[in-house]
Amino acid sequence: MAMAISFTLNGDRVSSDADPTALLVSVIRDDLRKTGTHIGCDTSQCGACNVLLDGIPVKSCTLLLGQVEGHEVTTIEGLASDETLHPMQQAFKDEHGLQCGFCTPGMVMTGIGIAHRHGANVEKDVIAHELEGNLCRCTGYVNIVNAIQAGAAAMANQPRQEAAE
Amino acid sequence: MTYLRPVTLEDAIRLGGSGGDAAYLAGGHTLIPAMKARLRDPDKLIDIGQLAELKGIDRDGDRLWVGAGTTHAGVEAGAGGIPALAHMASLIGDPQVRARGTLGGALANNDPAADYPAAALALDAVIETDRAAHSAEDFFQGMFYTALEEGELIRRVGFRIPDRAAYEKFRHPASRYAIAGVFVAFLGGEPRVAVTGAGGDGVFRWTEAEEALEAESDLGNIGAPDPADMTSDIHAGAEYRAHLCTVMLKRAVENLS
Numbered sequence: 001m002a003m004a005i006s007f008t009l010n011g012d013r014v015s016s017d018a019d020p021t022a023l024l025v026s027v028i029r030d031d032l033r034k035t036g037t038h039i040g041c042d043t044s045q046c047g048a049c050n051v052l053l054d055g056i057p058v059k060s061c062t063l064l065l066g067q068v069e070g071h072e073v074t075t076i077e078g079l080a081s082d083e084t085l086h087p088m089q090q091a092f093k094d095e096h097g098l099q100c101g102f103c104t105p106g107m108v109m110t111g112i113g114i115a116h117r118h119g120a121n122v123e124k125d126v127i128a129h130e131l132e133g134n135l136c137r138c139t140g141y142v143n144i145v146n147a148i149q150a151g152a153a154a155m156a157n158q159p160r161q162e163a164a165e
Numbered sequence: 166m167t168y169l170r171p172v173t174l175e176d177a178i179r180l181g182g183s184g185g186d187a188a189y190l191a192g193g194h195t196l197i198p199a200m201k202a203r204l205r206d207p208d209k210l211i212d213i214g215q216l217a218e219l220k221g222i223d224r225d226g227d228r229l230w231v232g233a234g235t236t237h238a239g240v241e242a243g244a245g246g247i248p249a250l251a252h253m254a255s256l257i258g259d260p261q262v263r264a265r266g267t268l269g270g271a272l273a274n275n276d277p278a279a280d281y282p283a284a285a286l287a288l289d290a291v292i293e294t295d296r297a298a299h300s301a302e303d304f305f306q307g308m309f310y311t312a313l314e315e316g317e318l319i320r321r322v323g324f325r326i327p328d329r330a331a332y333e334k335f336r337h338p339a340s341r342y343a344i345a346g347v348f349v350a351f352l353g354g355e356p357r358v359a360v361t362g363a364g365g366d367g368v369f370r371w372t373e374a375e376e377a378l379e380a381e382s383d384l385g386n387i388g389a390p391d392p393a394d395m396t397s398d399i400h401a402g403a404e405y406r407a408h409l410c411t412v413m414l415k416r417a418v419e420n421l422s
Contacts (some may be wrong), residue, residue: 058265062198132341
């Protein structure tokens with residue numbers, strides 16, 4: 001039998017007996033029961049499955065379990081600390097950056113990546129451009145852009161917490 | 166399907182040559198979608214995504230050498246020696262795709278709408294593998310076909326540093342692949358023009374455009390490529406693609422740097 005594959009999920013060491021060629025999103029959802037990461041298109045287009053891999057947003061529908069062995073994966077469940085939301089989550093709440101919420105976990109991850117790349121004063125047109133890999137079918141992009149802008153500003157006021165780099 | 170993760174390049178190449186239907190897995194942003202679509206079903210997946218020997222960018226003489234395992238984000242950030250190449254990388258997919266997809270994977274797949282083939286052809290690139298050094302001219306052999314043999318692994322790609330260059334593409338609004346993309350480069354004063362996304366047989370050099378640039382004639386007079394040589398699908402017809410080539414060419418020439 002193959003050895004179980006270990007990686008860090010939301011700060012905890014986990015292992016899975018799934019095949020190394022299993023899709024990471026399936027392992028996270030079905031095996032490790034973290035269902036906050038969603039499957040939208042399953043074709044690398046929509047961004048609903050975005051997670052952080054070593055702190056960088058990636059599409060978990062286009063990653064194999066074997067590829068993350070020994071690495072750190074963060075899902076939407078791993079962002080808040082106890083009762084305190086991650087600043088990007090709080091910004092989505094404050095700015096009404098969601099309607100049905102299906103795309104939101106992936107949007108938050110992309111927002112965190114935008115904040116890391118562009119800093120506290122990122123412009124709205126940059127955010128809109130870099131949201132090209134995330135689809136919202138409620139057409140709520142205006143508030144999503146507002147939320148990421150507010151979240152990026154808020155993140156600058158506190159140390160990075162979602163990944164050790 | 167067997168998943169293998171060799172720790173050295175030599176082991177990877179040995180595994181790639183050990184028979185069966187083996188596939189190298191780098192970022193996986195072409196291969197995994199192809200496997201999902203049942204277009205690929207390799208017996209062996211050889212994960213080369215973490216081999217440091219395949220990553221990085223170095224200048225050597227008149228070429229910028231980019232490791233095949235360098236991600237699009239890595240080229241965007243590190244190919245400042247050729248600004249047009251860095252700009253081209255920034256237009257691939259979306260930030261999440263650019264964090265994983267690699268130069269080598271894109272070239273090995275030779276998707277007719279991918280961006281790198283146009284850069285490689287216009288910048289007279291050398292594609293260095295475990296067993297050969299292919300000129301871009303010989304490497305691309307029609308859509309999804311290349312000079313690569315079974316088990317052959319791209320190590321790095323040497324792009325000639327141009328006097329000036331620019332890339333402009335009309336992006337598919339969902340996939341971000343090129344409906345038509347034109348890479349213009351002046352190498353030692355000689356213009357080279359490569360087109361991706363539009364050609365019926367993949368990337369091609371647009372010699373009429375090169376001759377017009379060489380003659381410094383009015384770009385407004387350059388005719389579109391023959392629509393019979395263009396591809397046509399639900400996104401854009403052949404005549405429209407041919408016309409887009411002229412528009413992208415003009416924009417690229419205006420933005421040469």
